[in-house]
Amino acid sequence: MVKKSCTKCHGEGIIFSIKEDHLFAEICPKCSKECDICGGKGYIIKEDKDGYSFSEPCECRKILKKVSLFNKADIPARFISASLESFxxxxxxxxxxxxxxxxxxxxxxxxxxxxxxxxxxxxxxxxxxxxxxxxxxxxxxxxxxxxxxxxxxxxxxxxxxxxxxxxxxxxxxxxxxxxxxxxxxxxxxxxxxxxxxxxxxxxxxxxxxxxxxxxxxxxxxxxxxxxxxxxxxxxxxxxxxxxxxxxxxxxxxxxxxxxxxxxxxxxxxxxxxxxxxxxxxxxxxxxxxxxxxx
Ligand SMILES: [Zn+2]
Ligand SMILES: [Zn+2]
Incomplete structure:
Protein backbone atom coordinates (compact mmCIF):
# COMPACT_ATOMS: atom_id res chain seq x y z
CA MET A 1 0.00 0.00 0.00
CA VAL A 2 1.47 3.34 -1.05
CA LYS A 3 2.11 5.53 1.97
CA LYS A 4 1.85 9.28 1.50
CA SER A 5 4.55 9.67 4.14
CA CYS A 6 7.02 7.23 2.47
CA THR A 7 10.44 8.93 2.32
CA LYS A 8 11.66 6.67 -0.48
CA CYS A 9 8.96 7.30 -3.11
CA HIS A 10 7.26 10.40 -1.64
CA GLY A 11 3.89 8.69 -1.80
CA GLU A 12 4.14 7.82 -5.52
CA GLY A 13 4.70 4.10 -4.99
CA ILE A 14 7.37 4.13 -7.73
CA ILE A 15 11.06 5.05 -7.63
CA PHE A 16 13.14 6.05 -10.65
CA SER A 17 16.75 5.43 -11.61
CA ILE A 18 18.97 5.20 -14.70
CA LYS A 19 19.79 1.92 -16.39
CA GLU A 20 21.76 1.66 -19.65
CA ASP A 21 21.11 5.28 -20.72
CA HIS A 22 17.38 4.98 -20.09
CA LEU A 23 15.03 5.81 -17.26
CA PHE A 24 14.06 2.87 -15.13
CA ALA A 25 11.11 2.61 -12.76
CA GLU A 26 10.51 0.11 -9.97
CA ILE A 27 7.93 -0.43 -7.28
CA CYS A 28 8.94 1.27 -4.06
CA PRO A 29 10.30 -1.64 -1.95
CA LYS A 30 9.19 0.06 1.24
CA CYS A 31 5.61 0.51 0.09
CA SER A 32 5.15 -2.78 -1.79
CA LYS A 33 5.84 -4.86 1.33
CA GLU A 34 3.17 -2.98 3.14
CA CYS A 35 0.14 -3.49 0.89
CA ASP A 36 -2.50 -3.88 3.56
CA ILE A 37 -5.28 -4.52 1.04
CA CYS A 38 -3.95 -7.77 -0.45
CA GLY A 39 -1.08 -8.51 1.93
CA GLY A 40 1.29 -8.62 -1.07
CA LYS A 41 -0.62 -11.37 -2.92
CA GLY A 42 -1.59 -8.94 -5.70
CA TYR A 43 -5.25 -9.96 -5.79
CA ILE A 44 -8.26 -9.78 -3.54
CA ILE A 45 -11.15 -12.19 -3.19
CA LYS A 46 -14.62 -10.74 -3.59
CA GLU A 47 -18.10 -12.19 -3.54
CA ASP A 48 -20.72 -11.58 -6.20
CA LYS A 49 -24.44 -11.07 -5.40
CA ASP A 50 -25.11 -14.82 -5.56
CA GLY A 51 -22.44 -15.53 -3.00
CA TYR A 52 -19.84 -16.86 -5.43
CA SER A 53 -16.32 -15.72 -4.77
CA PHE A 54 -14.00 -14.40 -7.47
CA SER A 55 -10.56 -12.84 -7.51
CA GLU A 56 -9.74 -9.35 -8.72
CA PRO A 57 -6.36 -7.65 -9.17
CA CYS A 58 -5.48 -5.43 -6.21
CA GLU A 59 -4.92 -1.68 -6.68
CA CYS A 60 -1.21 -2.26 -6.07
CA ARG A 61 -1.02 -4.25 -9.34
CA LYS A 62 -2.08 -1.20 -11.34
CA ILE A 63 1.20 0.38 -10.27
CA LEU A 64 3.02 -2.70 -11.51
CA LYS A 65 1.47 -2.25 -14.97
CA LYS A 66 2.57 1.39 -15.05
CA VAL A 67 6.11 0.42 -14.07
CA SER A 68 6.24 -2.13 -16.85
CA LEU A 69 4.95 0.42 -19.42
CA PHE A 70 7.46 3.00 -18.19
CA ASN A 71 10.37 0.58 -18.61
CA LYS A 72 9.32 -0.26 -22.16
CA ALA A 73 9.04 3.40 -23.18
CA ASP A 74 12.81 3.90 -23.75
CA ILE A 75 12.94 7.37 -22.21
CA PRO A 76 16.52 8.72 -22.38
CA ALA A 77 18.30 9.02 -19.01
CA ARG A 78 18.88 12.77 -19.31
CA PHE A 79 15.16 13.37 -18.81
CA ILE A 80 15.00 11.96 -15.30
CA SER A 81 13.61 15.21 -13.89
CA ALA A 82 11.65 16.33 -16.95
CA SER A 83 8.05 17.16 -16.11
CA LEU A 84 5.57 19.86 -17.09
CA GLU A 85 6.29 21.52 -13.73
CA SER A 86 10.05 21.61 -14.41
CA PHE A 87 9.60 22.99 -17.95
ZN1 LIG B 1 7.30 4.24 -0.92
ZN1 LIG C 1 -2.21 -5.02 -3.01
Whole structure:
Protein backbone atom coordinates (compact mmCIF):
# COMPACT_ATOMS: atom_id res chain seq x y z
CA MET A 1 0.00 0.00 0.00
CA VAL A 2 1.47 3.34 -1.05
CA LYS A 3 2.11 5.53 1.97
CA LYS A 4 1.85 9.28 1.50
CA SER A 5 4.55 9.67 4.14
CA CYS A 6 7.02 7.23 2.47
CA THR A 7 10.44 8.93 2.32
CA LYS A 8 11.66 6.67 -0.48
CA CYS A 9 8.96 7.30 -3.11
CA HIS A 10 7.26 10.40 -1.64
CA GLY A 11 3.89 8.69 -1.80
CA GLU A 12 4.14 7.82 -5.52
CA GLY A 13 4.70 4.10 -4.99
CA ILE A 14 7.37 4.13 -7.73
CA ILE A 15 11.06 5.05 -7.63
CA PHE A 16 13.14 6.05 -10.65
CA SER A 17 16.75 5.43 -11.61
CA ILE A 18 18.97 5.20 -14.70
CA LYS A 19 19.79 1.92 -16.39
CA GLU A 20 21.76 1.66 -19.65
CA ASP A 21 21.11 5.28 -20.72
CA HIS A 22 17.38 4.98 -20.09
CA LEU A 23 15.03 5.81 -17.26
CA PHE A 24 14.06 2.87 -15.13
CA ALA A 25 11.11 2.61 -12.76
CA GLU A 26 10.51 0.11 -9.97
CA ILE A 27 7.93 -0.43 -7.28
CA CYS A 28 8.94 1.27 -4.06
CA PRO A 29 10.30 -1.64 -1.95
CA LYS A 30 9.19 0.06 1.24
CA CYS A 31 5.61 0.51 0.09
CA SER A 32 5.15 -2.78 -1.79
CA LYS A 33 5.84 -4.86 1.33
CA GLU A 34 3.17 -2.98 3.14
CA CYS A 35 0.14 -3.49 0.89
CA ASP A 36 -2.50 -3.88 3.56
CA ILE A 37 -5.28 -4.52 1.04
CA CYS A 38 -3.95 -7.77 -0.45
CA GLY A 39 -1.08 -8.51 1.93
CA GLY A 40 1.29 -8.62 -1.07
CA LYS A 41 -0.62 -11.37 -2.92
CA GLY A 42 -1.59 -8.94 -5.70
CA TYR A 43 -5.25 -9.96 -5.79
CA ILE A 44 -8.26 -9.78 -3.54
CA ILE A 45 -11.15 -12.19 -3.19
CA LYS A 46 -14.62 -10.74 -3.59
CA GLU A 47 -18.10 -12.19 -3.54
CA ASP A 48 -20.72 -11.58 -6.20
CA LYS A 49 -24.44 -11.07 -5.40
CA ASP A 50 -25.11 -14.82 -5.56
CA GLY A 51 -22.44 -15.53 -3.00
CA TYR A 52 -19.84 -16.86 -5.43
CA SER A 53 -16.32 -15.72 -4.77
CA PHE A 54 -14.00 -14.40 -7.47
CA SER A 55 -10.56 -12.84 -7.51
CA GLU A 56 -9.74 -9.35 -8.72
CA PRO A 57 -6.36 -7.65 -9.17
CA CYS A 58 -5.48 -5.43 -6.21
CA GLU A 59 -4.92 -1.68 -6.68
CA CYS A 60 -1.21 -2.26 -6.07
CA ARG A 61 -1.02 -4.25 -9.34
CA LYS A 62 -2.08 -1.20 -11.34
CA ILE A 63 1.20 0.38 -10.27
CA LEU A 64 3.02 -2.70 -11.51
CA LYS A 65 1.47 -2.25 -14.97
CA LYS A 66 2.57 1.39 -15.05
CA VAL A 67 6.11 0.42 -14.07
CA SER A 68 6.24 -2.13 -16.85
CA LEU A 69 4.95 0.42 -19.42
CA PHE A 70 7.46 3.00 -18.19
CA ASN A 71 10.37 0.58 -18.61
CA LYS A 72 9.32 -0.26 -22.16
CA ALA A 73 9.04 3.40 -23.18
CA ASP A 74 12.81 3.90 -23.75
CA ILE A 75 12.94 7.37 -22.21
CA PRO A 76 16.52 8.72 -22.38
CA ALA A 77 18.30 9.02 -19.01
CA ARG A 78 18.88 12.77 -19.31
CA PHE A 79 15.16 13.37 -18.81
CA ILE A 80 15.00 11.96 -15.30
CA SER A 81 13.61 15.21 -13.89
CA ALA A 82 11.65 16.33 -16.95
CA SER A 83 8.05 17.16 -16.11
CA LEU A 84 5.57 19.86 -17.09
CA GLU A 85 6.29 21.52 -13.73
CA SER A 86 10.05 21.61 -14.41
CA PHE A 87 9.60 22.99 -17.95
CA UNK A 88 11.11 26.48 -18.09
CA UNK A 89 8.83 29.11 -19.58
CA UNK A 90 11.15 31.76 -21.04
CA UNK A 91 8.96 32.96 -23.86
CA UNK A 92 5.27 33.40 -24.62
CA UNK A 93 5.52 30.53 -27.14
CA UNK A 94 6.73 28.23 -24.32
CA UNK A 95 3.66 29.06 -22.24
CA UNK A 96 1.40 28.20 -25.18
CA UNK A 97 3.26 24.96 -25.82
CA UNK A 98 2.91 23.96 -22.16
CA UNK A 99 -0.84 24.66 -22.21
CA UNK A 100 -1.23 22.49 -25.31
CA UNK A 101 0.82 19.71 -23.73
CA UNK A 102 -1.41 19.79 -20.63
CA UNK A 103 -4.54 19.77 -22.75
CA UNK A 104 -3.29 16.77 -24.74
CA UNK A 105 -2.70 14.76 -21.55
CA UNK A 106 -6.08 15.73 -20.11
CA UNK A 107 -8.02 14.86 -23.26
CA UNK A 108 -6.15 11.65 -24.12
CA UNK A 109 -7.44 9.32 -25.62
CA UNK A 110 -10.18 11.71 -26.80
CA UNK A 111 -7.61 14.17 -28.20
CA UNK A 112 -8.14 15.36 -31.77
CA UNK A 113 -4.50 15.54 -32.88
CA UNK A 114 -0.97 14.77 -31.73
CA UNK A 115 1.63 17.51 -31.39
CA UNK A 116 4.68 18.68 -33.33
CA UNK A 117 7.06 20.87 -31.35
CA UNK A 118 9.16 22.85 -33.82
CA UNK A 119 11.94 25.30 -33.15
CA UNK A 120 15.60 25.84 -32.40
CA UNK A 121 17.84 23.74 -30.18
CA UNK A 122 17.50 24.48 -26.47
CA UNK A 123 13.85 25.50 -26.37
CA UNK A 124 12.71 22.42 -24.43
CA UNK A 125 10.89 20.57 -27.20
CA UNK A 126 12.04 17.10 -26.15
CA UNK A 127 11.54 17.98 -22.47
CA UNK A 128 7.87 18.67 -23.22
CA UNK A 129 7.44 15.52 -25.30
CA UNK A 130 8.95 13.37 -22.54
CA UNK A 131 6.92 15.11 -19.83
CA UNK A 132 3.75 14.24 -21.75
CA UNK A 133 4.50 10.54 -22.07
CA UNK A 134 5.70 10.27 -18.47
CA UNK A 135 2.35 11.63 -17.25
CA UNK A 136 0.33 9.51 -19.66
CA UNK A 137 2.09 6.35 -18.47
CA UNK A 138 2.09 7.13 -14.75
CA UNK A 139 -1.36 8.72 -14.45
CA UNK A 140 -3.36 6.98 -17.16
CA UNK A 141 -1.45 3.73 -17.80
CA UNK A 142 -1.03 4.53 -21.52
CA UNK A 143 1.37 2.51 -23.71
CA UNK A 144 3.90 5.14 -24.89
CA UNK A 145 7.22 4.86 -26.67
CA UNK A 146 10.11 7.23 -27.32
CA UNK A 147 12.15 6.63 -30.45
CA UNK A 148 15.63 7.84 -31.15
CA UNK A 149 15.29 7.43 -34.88
CA UNK A 150 19.04 7.12 -35.50
CA UNK A 151 19.51 4.33 -33.03
CA UNK A 152 16.53 2.63 -34.54
CA UNK A 153 18.05 2.87 -38.03
CA UNK A 154 21.30 1.33 -36.88
CA UNK A 155 19.39 -1.47 -35.10
CA UNK A 156 17.55 -2.16 -38.36
CA UNK A 157 20.87 -2.21 -40.27
CA UNK A 158 22.31 -4.67 -37.72
CA UNK A 159 19.16 -6.70 -38.12
CA UNK A 160 19.91 -7.16 -41.83
CA UNK A 161 23.16 -8.89 -40.84
CA UNK A 162 21.67 -11.06 -38.14
CA UNK A 163 18.59 -12.07 -40.09
CA UNK A 164 16.11 -10.04 -38.03
CA UNK A 165 13.32 -8.54 -40.08
CA UNK A 166 12.67 -4.81 -40.25
CA UNK A 167 9.12 -5.44 -39.14
CA UNK A 168 10.13 -7.30 -35.97
CA UNK A 169 12.31 -4.33 -34.99
CA UNK A 170 9.85 -1.53 -35.73
CA UNK A 171 6.73 -3.33 -34.48
CA UNK A 172 6.81 -1.76 -30.96
CA UNK A 173 6.85 1.68 -32.58
CA UNK A 174 3.81 0.85 -34.67
CA UNK A 175 1.67 -0.56 -31.89
CA UNK A 176 2.28 1.92 -29.05
CA UNK A 177 -0.67 4.22 -28.31
CA UNK A 178 1.60 7.27 -28.28
CA UNK A 179 4.92 7.53 -30.12
CA UNK A 180 7.46 10.31 -29.61
CA UNK A 181 9.73 10.78 -32.62
CA UNK A 182 12.59 13.00 -31.50
CA UNK A 183 14.52 15.27 -33.86
CA UNK A 184 12.63 14.49 -37.02
CA UNK A 185 14.49 15.56 -40.15
CA UNK A 186 17.94 15.19 -38.61
CA UNK A 187 20.56 13.12 -40.43
CA UNK A 188 21.08 12.32 -44.07
CA UNK A 189 17.50 11.42 -44.91
CA UNK A 190 18.42 8.96 -47.63
CA UNK A 191 15.62 7.30 -49.57
CA UNK A 192 16.01 4.22 -47.33
CA UNK A 193 15.89 6.25 -44.10
CA UNK A 194 12.79 8.11 -45.26
CA UNK A 195 11.15 4.84 -46.26
CA UNK A 196 11.59 3.55 -42.67
CA UNK A 197 10.07 6.76 -41.30
CA UNK A 198 7.27 6.52 -43.85
CA UNK A 199 6.44 2.94 -42.75
CA UNK A 200 6.04 4.04 -39.14
CA UNK A 201 3.98 7.12 -39.96
CA UNK A 202 1.79 5.38 -42.54
CA UNK A 203 0.92 2.52 -40.19
CA UNK A 204 -0.08 4.96 -37.45
CA UNK A 205 -1.92 7.15 -39.96
CA UNK A 206 -3.94 4.23 -41.30
CA UNK A 207 -5.04 3.08 -37.84
CA UNK A 208 -8.51 4.20 -36.95
CA UNK A 209 -8.43 6.58 -35.15
CA UNK A 210 -4.88 7.69 -36.02
CA UNK A 211 -2.36 6.49 -33.44
CA UNK A 212 -1.02 9.54 -31.62
CA UNK A 213 2.32 11.05 -32.61
CA UNK A 214 4.38 13.59 -30.73
CA UNK A 215 7.21 14.95 -32.86
CA UNK A 216 10.08 17.28 -32.10
CA UNK A 217 12.12 18.94 -34.83
CA UNK A 218 14.64 21.71 -35.32
CA UNK A 219 13.12 22.37 -38.73
CA UNK A 220 10.08 24.61 -39.10
CA UNK A 221 7.75 25.62 -41.91
CA UNK A 222 9.43 28.82 -42.93
CA UNK A 223 12.89 29.75 -44.07
CA UNK A 224 13.43 32.40 -41.41
CA UNK A 225 13.01 30.14 -38.41
CA UNK A 226 14.11 26.75 -39.72
CA UNK A 227 17.51 25.25 -38.88
CA UNK A 228 20.49 26.78 -40.70
CA UNK A 229 23.70 24.90 -41.17
CA UNK A 230 27.05 26.08 -42.53
CA UNK A 231 27.35 24.98 -46.10
CA UNK A 232 29.37 21.89 -46.95
CA UNK A 233 27.78 20.56 -50.11
CA UNK A 234 24.36 21.23 -51.53
CA UNK A 235 21.82 18.48 -51.84
CA UNK A 236 18.57 18.63 -53.79
CA UNK A 237 16.01 21.04 -52.26
CA UNK A 238 18.59 22.94 -50.25
CA UNK A 239 18.63 26.69 -50.51
CA UNK A 240 21.51 29.02 -49.76
CA UNK A 241 21.65 32.02 -47.52
CA UNK A 242 24.71 34.21 -47.86
CA UNK A 243 25.74 36.02 -44.73
CA UNK A 244 28.47 38.59 -45.06
CA UNK A 245 30.93 38.63 -42.28
CA UNK A 246 34.44 39.98 -41.88
CA UNK A 247 36.95 38.74 -42.72
CA UNK A 248 35.28 36.06 -44.82
CA UNK A 249 31.95 35.32 -46.35
CA UNK A 250 30.04 32.33 -45.07
CA UNK A 251 27.08 30.54 -46.50
CA UNK A 252 24.30 28.73 -44.72
CA UNK A 253 21.95 26.20 -46.16
CA UNK A 254 18.42 25.92 -44.96
CA UNK A 255 15.56 23.56 -45.49
CA UNK A 256 12.05 23.56 -44.10
CA UNK A 257 10.62 20.44 -42.45
CA UNK A 258 8.78 19.61 -45.66
CA UNK A 259 12.04 19.85 -47.64
CA UNK A 260 13.68 17.47 -45.18
CA UNK A 261 11.09 14.71 -44.98
CA UNK A 262 9.26 15.06 -48.30
CA UNK A 263 5.75 15.98 -49.29
CA UNK A 264 4.12 12.63 -48.46
CA UNK A 265 5.32 12.25 -44.86
CA UNK A 266 4.86 15.97 -44.22
CA UNK A 267 1.28 15.93 -45.41
CA UNK A 268 0.40 12.95 -43.17
CA UNK A 269 1.96 14.38 -40.02
CA UNK A 270 0.39 17.78 -40.60
CA UNK A 271 -2.99 16.09 -40.72
CA UNK A 272 -2.25 14.00 -37.63
CA UNK A 273 -0.64 16.69 -35.46
CA UNK A 274 -1.05 20.27 -34.36
CA UNK A 275 2.10 22.28 -35.14
CA UNK A 276 3.54 24.36 -32.31
CA UNK A 277 6.55 26.60 -32.85
CA UNK A 278 8.77 27.36 -29.89
CA UNK A 279 10.98 30.41 -30.07
CA UNK A 280 13.82 31.24 -27.79
CA UNK A 281 17.25 32.54 -26.97
CA UNK A 282 19.08 29.80 -28.81
CA UNK A 283 17.66 31.03 -32.04
CA UNK A 284 20.19 33.55 -33.26
CA UNK A 285 21.12 32.84 -36.82
CA UNK A 286 18.64 34.79 -38.84
CA UNK A 287 18.55 35.23 -42.53
CA UNK A 288 21.26 37.71 -43.43
CA UNK A 289 22.57 38.15 -39.91
CA UNK A 290 26.26 38.41 -39.24
CA UNK A 291 28.36 35.53 -37.96
CA UNK A 292 29.46 37.72 -35.09
CA UNK A 293 25.85 37.78 -33.88
CA UNK A 294 25.86 34.03 -33.27
ZN1 LIG B 1 7.30 4.24 -0.92
ZN1 LIG C 1 -2.21 -5.02 -3.01
Missing amino acids: KVLHLSHEEAKIKAKRFIKKFPMHKQGLIFMGPVGTGKTHLAVAIIKELILKKGVNCKFVDFFNLLSTIREGYNTGKSEMSIIEPYLSSDVLVIDEMGKGRNTAWELSMLDQMITYRYNSSPHKALIITTNYTNDEDSTLKEPILALRPNEKIIATHSEPYEQYFIYETLKDRIGERIYSRISEMCEMITLEGEDYRIKKGSKISDN
